[in-house]
Each structure stands twice: as C-alpha cells, then as structure tokens.
Amino acid sequence: MEELPHPYEKFLRKDRIPHIWCEGCGNGIILNCFAKALDELNIDMNKVVAVSGIGCIGRVSGYTNTDSFHTTHGRPIAFATGVKLANPELKVVVISGDGDLFAIGGNHFIHAARRNLDIQVICANNFIYGMTGGQYGPTTPLEAWTPTTPYGNIEQAFNLVHLAAACGAVYVARWTTLHTRWLTESIKKALQKEGFSFIEVVSQCPEIFGRYNKMETGLKMMQWFKEASVVQHFSDPAKAEITPNRIVVGEFIDIEKPSYGRLLREMATRVSEKK
Amino acid sequence: MTTTSVSVKKARVVRSGRRFMSGDIACAEGALAVGCRFFAGYPITPATEIAEHMARRLPEVGGVYIQMEDEIASMAAVIGASYAGVKAMTATSGPGFSLMMENIGLAVMTETPSVIVNVMRGGPSTGQPTMPGQQDVMQTRWGSHGDYEIIALAPSSVQEMFNLTVEAFNLAETYRVPVFVLADEIVGHMWERVDIPDEDSIKIVNRKKPTVPPDNEFAPFKPDEDLVPPMAVFGEGYRFHATGLTHDERGYPRTESAEAQTRLVQRLCDKIRKNKERIIRVENTMLEDAEVVVVAYGIAARAALSAVRKARTMGIKAGLLRLVTLWPFPEEQVAHMARRVNAIVVPEMNCGQIVREVERAAKETPVVFLPKLGEEPHKPDEILEAVRRMQK
Amino acid sequence: MSLMPVRTWRRPLDADKAKPPMGEVHLIKDRCKGCGFCIEFCPKKVLEESNELNARGVHPPRVKNENTCVLCDFCSAVCPDFAIFTTEKDCKEGC
Numbered sequence: 001m002e003e004l005p006h007p008y009e010k011f012l013r014k015d016r017i018p019h020i021w022c023e024g025c026g027n028g029i030i031l032n033c034f035a036k037a038l039d040e041l042n043i044d045m046n047k048v049v050a051v052s053g054i055g056c057i058g059r060v061s062g063y064t065n066t067d068s069f070h071t072t073h074g075r076p077i078a079f080a081t082g083v084k085l086a087n088p089e090l091k092v093v094v095i096s097g098d099g100d101l102f103a104i105g106g107n108h109f110i111h112a113a114r115r116n117l118d119i120q121v122i123c124a125n126n127f128i129y130g131m132t133g134g135q136y137g138p139t140t141p142l143e144a145w146t147p148t149t150p151y152g153n154i155e156q157a158f159n160l161v162h163l164a165a166a167c168g169a170v171y172v173a174r175w176t177t178l179h180t181r182w183l184t185e186s187i188k189k190a191l192q193k194e195g196f197s198f199i200e201v202v203s204q205c206p207e208i209f210g211r212y213n214k215m216e217t218g219l220k221m222m223q224w225f226k227e228a229s230v231v232q233h234f235s236d237p238a239k240a241e242i243t244p245n246r247i248v249v250g251e252f253i254d255i256e257k258p259s260y261g262r263l264l265r266e267m268a269t270r271v272s273e274k275k
Numbered sequence: 276m277t278t279t280s281v282s283v284k285k286a287r288v289v290r291s292g293r294r295f296m297s298g299d300i301a302c303a304e305g306a307l308a309v310g311c312r313f314f315a316g317y318p319i320t321p322a323t324e325i326a327e328h329m330a331r332r333l334p335e336v337g338g339v340y341i342q343m344e345d346e347i348a349s350m351a352a353v354i355g356a357s358y359a360g361v362k363a364m365t366a367t368s369g370p371g372f373s374l375m376m377e378n379i380g381l382a383v384m385t386e387t388p389s390v391i392v393n394v395m396r397g398g399p400s401t402g403q404p405t406m407p408g409q410q411d412v413m414q415t416r417w418g419s420h421g422d423y424e425i426i427a428l429a430p431s432s433v434q435e436m437f438n439l440t441v442e443a444f445n446l447a448e449t450y451r452v453p454v455f456v457l458a459d460e461i462v463g464h465m466w467e468r469v470d471i472p473d474e475d476s477i478k479i480v481n482r483k484k485p486t487v488p489p490d491n492e493f494a495p496f497k498p499d500e501d502l503v504p505p506m507a508v509f510g511e512g513y514r515f516h517a518t519g520l521t522h523d524e525r526g527y528p529r530t531e532s533a534e535a536q537t538r539l540v541q542r543l544c545d546k547i548r549k550n551k552e553r554i555i556r557v558e559n560t561m562l563e564d565a566e567v568v569v570v571a572y573g574i575a576a577r578a579a580l581s582a583v584r585k586a587r588t589m590g591i592k593a594g595l596l597r598l599v600t601l602w603p604f605p606e607e608q609v610a611h612m613a614r615r616v617n618a619i620v621v622p623e624m625n626c627g628q629i630v631r632e633v634e635r636a637a638k639e640t641p642v643v644f645l646p647k648l649g650e651e652p653h654k655p656d657e658i659l660e661a662v663r664r665m666q667k
Numbered sequence: 668m669s670l671m672p673v674r675t676w677r678r679p680l681d682a683d684k685a686k687p688p689m690g691e692v693h694l695i696k697d698r699c700k701g702c703g704f705c706i707e708f709c710p711k712k713v714l715e716e717s718n719e720l721n722a723r724g725v726h727p728p729r730v731k732n733e734n735t736c737v738l739c740d741f742c743s744a745v746c747p748d749f750a751i752f753t754t755e756k757d758c759k760e761g762c
Contacts (some may be wrong), residue, residue: 004693006749013516015696016527023725024702024717028747046512049359062527067534069358070518071327071351072381078348082355082363083498083509085339086313090359090510108351139690159540178708180744218702264339271334 011035020059024218026177027057030124033180037187048091049083051076051255053100056115056131057124060095072103077112080119090262091191098125099137102158113167113196118259120190120197126203126205134208145212160200165253170195172253174240175200176225179249186251195259202247215238288336289474298436298463299324302392302456303332305440306364308477308632309520312338313363315352317345317371320404321460325366328615346371350378358413359510368390369402369411379453380419383517383543386504388482390443393455394463406650407460409573409624415455416602422540426554427455427602429572433467445480447566450546451503455506457505457601459624461574466644489513494524502546547603556599558560559586559607565594566664568615570609570633572598574652575622581655586662593662604632613637618665622653690738691754692730698750701725705742705751711735714742
C-alpha cells in the first residue's frame, strides 16, 4: 500500500525529503505538527512565510513548501519583523532553536514580544547547540555535561515560558514532542491569534544531548518526557520548571492585546486624517 | 505598496521645488522620492536626523518606520522588508556600520536590494561622533567576511545626498545588491540649496520580476544574461527558499559542493565587475590638459575643487577627478588619467584608504597622499600646496 | 455513602451501537529511520519492528495486529520522518 502519498506531502518540498535530521530527532515531529496545524486550519499556503535561524532546526525552512528564509544566527525574529511590517497579510512564523532565539537572538526576542508583533515563534528547545556538536546554551540544565562544560554546567538555565510571559507575549505555551496533539492545537491557536505567540517545544536530541546525559536513544528521551511531564494550564510561568523529574507543560498565557501592526495602522489613519 | 494597509490621504511624497535643507534630510527625501517605504534603524550621531525625518514622513506616505533594538536587527529587518517587496533602507555611522556587517553579507548572499547610508564620523570605535571622517571606505568594500562586491556612492553636497540616494536605490534594484551611500558628518549636517525635481521626472527602477508563473521548477537564483536573477517576493505564490548558506539556483543549500561555491561566489562578484561600465560614475573637472590631478571624493572634493580652480588662476594645469562611485573603484578612469599626467594628489580624511586604490591604478605615476583627521576638512590651500609641489 | 465518581457507573445509552473507527496503517518504508516511536507509543500495539531492511539499513515497523488499529493517528503525528500514516477502513460490511 506504499503507493498512497503521505497526507502532508503538499506541505513539504518533495525534492528535499528525507530531511537531514538524525534518527529520533524532535525536529521532524515539530515539522509534522506544524504541517498538521496548517492542514487543519486550511491556511492559504501562499501567504505563509517560514523563517528560521542557524541550527539543526534552522534547516526547517528549507523543507516547508512555503516562502521561506534562512537567516544569519539569531536574527530570524528581526528579519520577520521587516517581513510582517512590509506586508501585514503574510503569516510569518519563526521556527528556530534555543540558542538561536535566546542566546545570540535574545535581544530580538524580548523586543518583538514587547512590541507584540503579530508573529508566531516556535522554539525547538533541545537544551544544547546541536549543529556544532552539543555545546551548552542558555537552556542547558545546571550540572549537565557538554563539550564546553566538561566539568558540569555552572550556569542557570532560562525558563523560556517565564521569559516570554514577562516580555509581554500574548500566547505562551510549552509542550514536549510527545504531546503531538496539544502541540498542534497550540500552533493552530497561535496562528489564529493576533499578537506575539510563543511556543516552547521540549525536543529530543538523542544523538548528542541524550548521549551525553544517559538517554542515548530517542525512545529514552521520550520516556523522560512521558514520565516527567505534567500538564498545568495557566500555572505560574515562573514556576514552570524543567528538571529530570518534572517538565511542566501547558498553556501559560492567553491574553488579548493590540498587536504592533494594529497600532501602526491606527497611527497611520490618525496621521492621514490630520493632513 | 501601502505597507500599512491604510488608504492614506497622502501628503505630497516628492517635495518638488527649490529647497534649503541639510544633507541628512535631503537623503531621506531622496529615498522617499524614489519609492523607499521602509526604514529600520537606530539613532546614531550624525545619521540620527535621517531616522527622525523618516519617522515623520513615512507614515504620511503609507510607509513604515521602525526603530529596531540595534543595528544588527535594523539590517535584518531591511532584508525582510525587501524580500516582502518593499524598498527598504537604513542609516547609520561607524559603530552601527560595524554591527551591520554580518547581515550586509546576508544581503549580498541573498541578493537583496537594499540601501545603507553611512554618515561617516571619526573612528575607530566610538571615536568622535560629531566630527567628520572618511575612515570607513575600505570597510564598506571589505567589511563582511567572504568574497563579494558591492556598490558605494560618495555624495559631496546636499544636492548629491538627494540625487545619489535616488541612484543608490535604482542601482540596488537593478543589481540586487546592497548599495552604500557614504556621506560624512559635514555633508550630512550642512545646509545647502537643493533642487528637487517633479515627481514625473524622477527615474525609478524596480527589480526585475520573474517572467514565469509560480511552479515547481521556479529557480529564484537563476541569473539572466546580465547575471542578475529576477526577484520573486514573498506572498506571490512562488514559495521559494532563500538562505545565507551557499546555494544553487533553486535556493537550496549546497554546502558540500565546490562547484556550487565557485558558481555562486564568482557570479556575485561578476554581477558587479562585468557591469562596471554601467555602474561607475566620476566627475571630471579641467582634466583635458591637466598635469597634476587631484583625485578626491565626499567632503574633501569640495576643498579640492577650490584648490584646483585657484591653481588654474596661478597658471598651474591642475584638474580634479571626483569619484562619485567609490566601489567598484573607477580603476580604468584613474589609470587612463594617470597615463597622461605628471602627478596625482589624493586628499582623504583618514590614514590612507582610497589612495591605495589610486596608487594601484596609477602604476608609475607618483601619488601624494594628504591625510586629515579631526573636525576640520582639508583647507583648499593645503591641497593647492601639494599640487604646486608636484607640478614639475 | 458511596463516593464513587459518576462516570464509573453511567454508561451511554447507545454504547452497544457505537464502534470505534478502524484504521489502516500505511508505511513509506524507505523514509523510516528506525526511531521506534510509532511502535512504542501505539496504544493498541499494532506495530512491531520488522525483519526486513529498508534502503537506509534500518528495520522499519510492520503491522502486527491487522484489525486493532483504531485510527488514533498517533503514529502519524509522532513520526519525525513522514514515514507512516493511517487511513480509515471502510467497515460497513465488517472488517
């Protein structure tokens, strides 16, 4: 029965599949959930722009059958700002990694969230810099071993949902790659919601992070997600921890606030009426 | 395109007529006149006035002004807006220029039409924010990593701030490349008369659009004969991919192929090099029988012109070759002139940048370099003195 | 006094007529990278690792229990490689 094509072929660039991600990598699941969300919403695919930064997840924009752009490290959100403001009819989605969005790109994240720019940001948080071999990043847990923390990580990790909420994002959620349906629903919600939406996806990198931390296979990492995750909708994002025993997931913020684009249009109307 | 999706009862876009304004403002007006509708920037002396003027004017004409959190984000946003189909620019000075370098490389690699104005000041580092300089000329050419070519124009007057900004956008759209307007603090802040033409008489060039409808075979980086690919923009159904990685004509990453690297990088360079004749502009004054020629650009060219004129009244056969295009460097024009003169004088407000290119092109002809650093540009008499010395 | 939650004794009136859907599993074998998520997380244990090798040198899954798939589609959703999906079996005449 192999003749039937996969139902999401139309969301993928046929000449680029299979993708380069490792066996068991969470990135493929994120792409899958994104495709499913687009499918269920029946969005005009000609108006979707997928923007990604540098990293393994950064390759995702080369796989989506949409207009897409692969920026320099840390800059997809700044690039997306230009796209969205120049053509507000486009649906601009940033899919990038924890290092790209929160280390080098941290400044752009906090300002786009503050402005409540109408874009959706999906962060594949695999706790390390995968593409370059697993060095630590702003979400690497304390004490973890990585090639650049060979004596154990002594830096505290960011709590990304707390950060996003504090910066003013109107929709904040965290799921793991095991929570495929929740994740798809959150992506759908974010795509339909005006303003800055942020979805953190706790994602497995079994090849590198897993191997360094006694979870060498995708299955072992998914086991961690399964056993440790607990859904706590609208709990305090500041307390939404990620530890070996507990991964707090759920929707944390879902509020209404006028987006930057809306305020810009209102301002333009005021200006034009004065002249 | 009305980027704010509001039908704006537009203020007059082109403020035609005889006007009196500063260089920075003339630059902004030039951008608006040629169709720029997106500005992303960050305040920095002495370019802040460009941002402030754009902040006021862009909403009037249905455009977008956004003050980004830093210059890195500004350049990224400019690329984003350009890829969404809107002519976009930013304006900065030395420190911001340095920050923009990585994304300038991205603009080159993704062949993004864009204009970057650098109102040069004293450097390096924080330097002297309120003083002129011409210290960023080489950085404009070589500032980002990797091998590439760009276009840079050097205005010498407030009128040229208007005219050359218009030309910068047209060149950017023609060659799908970032184009630089290299002003300096004096040209940016001084006030002079500007004649702004009627809207109809301003030449506007728009990027080539794809001639094929969207389909699976569309190759966003397949060049035409002129080595420039027609540009698809987001939202038109082309669903193309663009990346800063070395890529093939489909836009897909080709990080493993030496052939792909050669093809792409060579074409990005050839795109400018092979079209040099159409790009380069110089202004010759009294060159026909000149024996000593001053080669200058920007603010230094003003004093140079005075010096050359004064020299002529003293019977010295002096001439001025003013570089309007700094990059690609007018090598042939300088070489051609050098063969016919006895000496060349190059005044620059730096420790020696364009003079190296002049020396290279001038070959055996002696070249004298006149540096000037700090608040005062060259005095005409300083240049005249050098011209007299070299006239033998 | 009984403190049992309501749902343990209330049964839908048409419970006998309701039937879960039946699904058919489709595999795009050569895309499979052998992560094992579909096999592990299928709630009905429909799949197991096969003995054959695909073009990538891994053992793709195979359907172990033909008629137990209830079209939950979790295998589809959790597959990182677009290598597996389900369609509904038309079961009017029984499957």
